[in-house]
Amino acid sequence: MVETFQTHGSGILIAPEDTTKVxxxxxxxxxxxxxxxxxxxTIVVQHADNSLSTYGYLSSIDVHVYQSVQAQEHLGVFEPKTNMENLYFAIEKDNKPIDPVQVIQVDDRP
Known part of the structure; x- marks a missing residue:
């Protein structure tokens, strides 16, 4: 993780070293x-509890609007490049951003 929720304000920035399936x-x-x-x-998924998860700065999107997805189902790909080194991830519940670190494990917190 290269930018925390506290720094970014709405999500986190993650810097995968290699091409990563999201x-x-x-x-x-x-x-x-x-x-x-x-x-x-960018991909936004609405969950049954009305929370939203957002995945941004992707290299490719492999899903479409109104498609149902399961937990851990492939959404797209992130390829680190000179002009795009970080993957954006955010969670929102009741129109309020939630620190993703409270929900998922993220290695190498700054």
Whole structure:
């Protein structure tokens, strides 16, 4: 992790060293899969508890809007490049951002 929730304010930035397959945190429905002005190629999954998980700065998107996904199902790919070295990940519940570190294990906290 290269930028914490406390620093970023809405999510975290992760710096995978190699090409990484990005998977769903938990099951849900894709409500956005496309280009976002802030986070480039982005996927947003809505979960049964109405929380949202967002995956941004992806290299490729392998799902489509309204597609149901299961936990750990492949969503897309992140390839570190000079102009895009970090993967964005955020969780939102009740319109409020949640620190992803409270939900998932992230190695190498800064």
């Amino acid at each position: 998977s769903a945190l938990k099951s849900g429905v894709i409500i956005f899969a496309g280009n976002d002005r802030k986070t480039g190629k």
